[in-house]
Amino acid sequence: MSADGKARTNADWPAIRFTVNGESRSVHVPPMKRLLDVLREDLHLTGTKEGCGEGECGSCSVRMNDELVNSCLVPVLQAEGADIQTVEGLALESSLHPLQESFLHNGGAQCGICTPGMLMAAAQLLAHSSHPSEAEIREGLAGNLCRCTGFMRIFASVAAAARETESELAKEPVVEQTHHAR
Amino acid sequence: MSAHATTRIVGTPVPRKEGVDKLVGRACYIDDMEREGMWYGATVRSTIPRGLIRSITFDRRIEWDQFTVVTAADIPRENIIQLIIADQPCLADGKVNHCEEPILLLAHPDRHKLREALGAVKIEYDPLPHLFTIEESERRDQVVWGADNLLKSFLLEKGDVDSAWARAAHIVEGEYRTGAQEHLYIENQGVIAEYSAQDGVTVWGSLQCPYYVFKALRGVFDLPEDKVRVVQTETGGAFGGKEDYPSILACHAGLLAKKSGHPVKMVYDRMEDLAATTKRHPARVRHRTALDKDGKLLAMEIHLDTDGGAYATLSSTVLSRATLHSTGPYLCPNVRVRARSWATNLVPYGAFRGFGAPQAIFAMERHMDEIAAALGLDPVELRRRNFLCQGEVNATEQVMREPMFLDQLLDRALQESDYHAKRAQFARENAESPIKRGMGIAAFYHGSGFTGSGELYLNSLAGVDVTPEGKVRVLVSNTEFGQGTNTILTQIAAEALGIEYADITMAAPDTDMVPNSGPTVASRTSMVVGHIVERACLQLISMLREKAGLGETYTREEFFAACARYRDAHGEVSSMCRYEAPPGIYWDDQKYHGEAYGAYAWAVYVAQVAVDTVTYSAEVENFWAVQEVGRVLHPVMAAGQIEGGIAQGIGYALYEKVVLADGRMTNNQMTNYIMPTAEDVPPIHVYFEEIPFRHGGYGAKGIGELPHDGPAPAILNAIRDATGVSFTAIPLLPEDLYAGLAAIQPVEEPALP
Numbered sequence: 001m002s003a004d005g006k007a008r009t010n011a012d013w014p015a016i017r018f019t020v021n022g023e024s025r026s027v028h029v030p031p032m033k034r035l036l037d038v039l040r041e042d043l044h045l046t047g048t049k050e051g052c053g054e055g056e057c058g059s060c061s062v063r064m065n066d067e068l069v070n071s072c073l074v075p076v077l078q079a080e081g082a083d084i085q086t087v088e089g090l091a092l093e094s095s096l097h098p099l100q101e102s103f104l105h106n107g108g109a110q111c112g113i114c115t116p117g118m119l120m121a122a123a124q125l126l127a128h129s130s131h132p133s134e135a136e137i138r139e140g141l142a143g144n145l146c147r148c149t150g151f152m153r154i155f156a157s158v159a160a161a162a163r164e165t166e167s168e169l170a171k172e173p174v175v176e177q178t179h180h181a182r
Numbered sequence: 183m184s185a186h187a188t189t190r191i192v193g194t195p196v197p198r199k200e201g202v203d204k205l206v207g208r209a210c211y212i213d214d215m216e217r218e219g220m221w222y223g224a225t226v227r228s229t230i231p232r233g234l235i236r237s238i239t240f241d242r243r244i245e246w247d248q249f250t251v252v253t254a255a256d257i258p259r260e261n262i263i264q265l266i267i268a269d270q271p272c273l274a275d276g277k278v279n280h281c282e283e284p285i286l287l288l289a290h291p292d293r294h295k296l297r298e299a300l301g302a303v304k305i306e307y308d309p310l311p312h313l314f315t316i317e318e319s320e321r322r323d324q325v326v327w328g329a330d331n332l333l334k335s336f337l338l339e340k341g342d343v344d345s346a347w348a349r350a351a352h353i354v355e356g357e358y359r360t361g362a363q364e365h366l367y368i369e370n371q372g373v374i375a376e377y378s379a380q381d382g383v384t385v386w387g388s389l390q391c392p393y394y395v396f397k398a399l400r401g402v403f404d405l406p407e408d409k410v411r412v413v414q415t416e417t418g419g420a421f422g423g424k425e426d427y428p429s430i431l432a433c434h435a436g437l438l439a440k441k442s443g444h445p446v447k448m449v450y451d452r453m454e455d456l457a458a459t460t461k462r463h464p465a466r467v468r469h470r471t472a473l474d475k476d477g478k479l480l481a482m483e484i485h486l487d488t489d490g491g492a493y494a495t496l497s498s499t500v501l502s503r504a505t506l507h508s509t510g511p512y513l514c515p516n517v518r519v520r521a522r523s524w525a526t527n528l529v530p531y532g533a534f535r536g537f538g539a540p541q542a543i544f545a546m547e548r549h550m551d552e553i554a555a556a557l558g559l560d561p562v563e564l565r566r567r568n569f570l571c572q573g574e575v576n577a578t579e580q581v582m583r584e585p586m587f588l589d590q591l592l593d594r595a596l597q598e599s600d601y602h603a604k605r606a607q608f609a610r611e612n613a614e615s616p617i618k619r620g621m622g623i624a625a626f627y628h629g630s631g632f633t634g635s636g637e638l639y640l641n642s643l644a645g646v647d648v649t650p651e652g653k654v655r656v657l658v659s660n661t662e663f664g665q666g667t668n669t670i671l672t673q674i675a676a677e678a679l680g681i682e683y684a685d686i687t688m689a690a691p692d693t694d695m696v697p698n699s700g701p702t703v704a705s706r707t708s709m710v711v712g713h714i715v716e717r718a719c720l721q722l723i724s725m726l727r728e729k730a731g732l733g734e735t736y737t738r739e740e741f742f743a744a745c746a747r748y749r750d751a752h753g754e755v756s757s758m759c760r761y762e763a764p765p766g767i768y769w770d771d772q773k774y775h776g777e778a779y780g781a782y783a784w785a786v787y788v789a790q791v792a793v794d795t796v797t798y799s800a801e802v803e804n805f806w807a808v809q810e811v812g813r814v815l816h817p818v819m820a821a822g823q824i825e826g827g828i829a830q831g832i833g834y835a836l837y838e839k840v841v842l843a844d845g846r847m848t849n850n851q852m853t854n855y856i857m858p859t860a861e862d863v864p865p866i867h868v869y870f871e872e873i874p875f876r877h878g879g880y881g882a883k884g885i886g887e888l889p890h891d892g893p894a895p896a897i898l899n900a901i902r903d904a905t906g907v908s909f910t911a912i913p914l915l916p917e918d919l920y921a922g923l924a925a926i927q928p929v930e931e932p933a934l935p
Contacts, residue, residue, distance in 0.1 A: 040214075045207075046210075046214035047206070047207020049213075049368075049369070049418070051368040051370075052452040052851070052852040054452070054853060056853050057368055059368055086207070087205075087207035088206070088207050096202070096206070100202075103205055104198065104202065105818075107198075107821070109201060109204050109205055110665065111367070111369070111417065111418045111419040111420075111663055111664025112200075112203075112204030112209050112416065113211065113367075114368050114418075115204050116207045137860075138860045139860075139861065142859050142860050142861045144860070145368060145857060146368070147365075147367055147419050147421070147826070148419055148664045148665075148822075149822055149829075150822075150826040150827070150828055150858075150863055151825075151859075151860045152866050153822050154860070155860075
């Protein structure tokens with residue numbers, strides 16, 4: 001699946017280049033086009049969802065240069081040269097990411113529409129806090145709205161994924177383990 | 183405990199059927215879907231609450247020949263959205279009755295061109311007088327609907343209320359109000375429609391009830407049954423909000439597709455979705471209650487009024503459920519409920535999880551605490567003295583035949599929450615602290631399935647078939663929108679057929695492929711449809727035993743071999759069943775008397791709330807939910823339903839306010855319509871007691887709506903416990919708390935520096 005030659009690209013616009021899920025991509029689109037629309041329309045990565053279009057619901061969350069961003073608020077020109085991860089880049093080759101596995105078994109996803117954004121927020125959290133407290137999980141997910149679950153099972157899913165990842169890491173020599181106060 | 187006490191698959195936390203697709207971003211929601219040559223649609227809406235359309239002009243700056251424009255004149259058959267009463271036009275024709283009423287439709291190949299075009303359609307009106315409240319409507323200064331503004335009324339009577347007042351030791355009165363509430367599904371409303379002379383109209387969409395949309399399309403298009411097709415796409419939350427509204431949107435997109443000759447996608451943005459689609463009915467409930475000297479209920483007189491908005495939509499059935507839940511889980515010999523739904527010039531209100539019950543239960547359970555205070559009784563003790571028990575009759579004189587134990591649910595809720603010790607502790611601490619804490623309870627039931635004879639009228643058909651490729655398909659029109667339909671019905675089929683969870687697939691929710699097993703509403707899927715699927719599976723096994731030599735015990739290989747033999751000898755391997763009412767059901771639609779629901783789920787909820795008397799914020803610190811919902815088919819999903827419903831109930835009580843100005847919603851954004859976030863929800867502790875219901879799918883009763891009923895009254899009762907102040911209206915925002923608390927304890931303004 002390539003952006004080149006797709007109907008909606010416009011060769012008159014200068015190329016904007018970035019990496020998505022480890023792949024180099026180049027798009028010719030208006031520079032103020034929302035990153036969300038570029039992902040969905042030009043790159044056909046429809047896993048990233050639009051919920052509100054104003055940065056409140058977090059459904060369009062993606063990771064960009066190790067930051068969590070609402071892709072509905074990012075003009076694509078700001079993504080020039082960036083390293084972007086979407087939900088499609090989370091699964092490790094054929095197997096599910098520990099977060100996806102954990103959401104599946106702990107009831108972290110119901111209708112599924114907030115799920116891609118929620119997973120990206122959780123991945124961002126775990127990248128910076130391998131063993132988050134419940135308060136840290138709540139804070140890390142505070143920008144992502146879920147109307148189905150009441151969040152309890154999402155918290156449990158993230159905590160379980162962190163434990164899973166910890167135990168995976170524990171198989172290797174552990175350098176340091178940080179415990180956060182609740 | 184029951185015939186189903188040991189099961190292999192039912193009752194276990196199997197992974198969500200469509201879970202992996204949702205987790206990897208592969209699940210296809212309507213906005214993820216495209217059709218070849220697809221255009222985009224948009225809606226021109228009324229900007230006034232009521233009036234005559236004088237003129238419609240199209241600004242010449244737009245190249246209108248590139249657009250398709252649809253008006254009421256383009257409707258092939260009837261300009262009516264078919265639901266219950268035929269009063270709502272598909273497109274306004276000469277007259278508007280509420281703001282945001284659709285007037286005309288535009289389509290264009292480039293969706294970015296639509297916004298400017300919408301602004302270039304100028305509509306002039308001759309305004310007419312309008313009504314915005316129940317009070318204005320019931321005064322009938324203006325008649326805006328029918329002969330008297332009354333969309334529907336019910337009168338429920340039991341015993342002799344009028345003679346009870348003279349015998350009463352206590353009479354307690356109260357008035358309670360609940361506000362509108364937005365579903366706030368994270369996926370907005372959306373459909374794609376296609377039209378051709380050969381195939382008729384096809385609609386894909388985010389929706390709960392394919393056959394409701396089917397019926398609406400047949401009403402608008404002059405097409406036979408086989409030229410109307412509705413397919414549900416993955417649906418990102420619904421909560422009742424996609425029960426009735428998708429019928430309107432589907433008709434709109436269908437009309438644009440027919441006229442333009444292109445597939446047309448219509449997906450609302452958040453502001454349009456919030457402003458123009460249905461919400462929970464606002465309600466006003468007045469109670470007058472007589473009690474004897476021991477605190478036993480003697481008589482209840484209830485006046486329950488809802489604001490239905492400009493058209494009848496589902497107001498009658500919402501009012502019905504409100505009426506039947508208004509007296510709570512209590513024994514009372516004399517009852518009169520007068521319920522009315524009033525027309526106003528507001529966007530029509532519609533279905534929302536609980537469907538009238540949360541409004542009625544808020545009033546009843548708040549009122550119980552007012553009664554307790556008036557009698558000097560503990561709220562727990564007052565409820566215990568009046569609980570319904572097995573063998574007794576409720577307000578419609580339905581005998582409570584099934585086992586029930588409200589007392590035990592209450593005991594468990596008190597124990598798990600440490601209710602009495604916490605109340606005592608908070609009473610000590612509150613005197614010295616600006617943070618006032620309190621505990622509140624709510625006891626309630628929720629009727630499962632359609633009201634009264636509704637399930638008989640639905641006459642649902644569901645079943646299973648086995649494809650030549652060896653896949654068992656569940657054939658239902660019931661849809662998945664997060665609540666677990668796919669998983670639960672798969673579990674039931676796998677269990678009943680004696681094969682594996684992975685052997686079962688759900689047939690596509692497509693009216694060309696699945697029978698009408700009724701709408702996905704009213705907490706009916708697990709109990710009613712689940713039971714039909716269970717029966718159809720058992721019927722298939724009998725068939726295979728009789729006609730294809732399936733043994734008494736069998737492996738999954740033997741099952742599929744028997745299916746192949748059956749196919750060779752008899753053709754298609756399929757088993758369908760219709761709804762059958764449990765025996766002894768009697769319901770009088772006129773008198774509202776008899777078996778109101780096939781079964782009830784029961785619950786006692788406890789809220790711990792902290793009120794900050796400096797900031798006037800109220801925070802739910804902890805929540806306990808004890809319920810009996812029959813057999814729990816999937817422990818993780820069942821708890822997830824309860825937790826999600828409670829979070830919505832917390833929003834209903836403390837956060838979510840629909841602000842209207844001149845009949846239009848002014849906070850139609852997620853920025854200013856506030857729902858609870860990950861940082862707002864308290865720990866929610868969920869407990870199930872299980873009494874399998876023999877007429878439900880593997881013993882299930884309804885679960886989906888129940889958790890929305892209890893939080894609001896429990897929270898406001900806790901606030902009363904914390905502050906001593908009775909708040910009687912929701913949503914209860916900090917400014918409302920300020921008004922109520924300042925009235926009794928003048929606030930010391932902090933000195934300015």
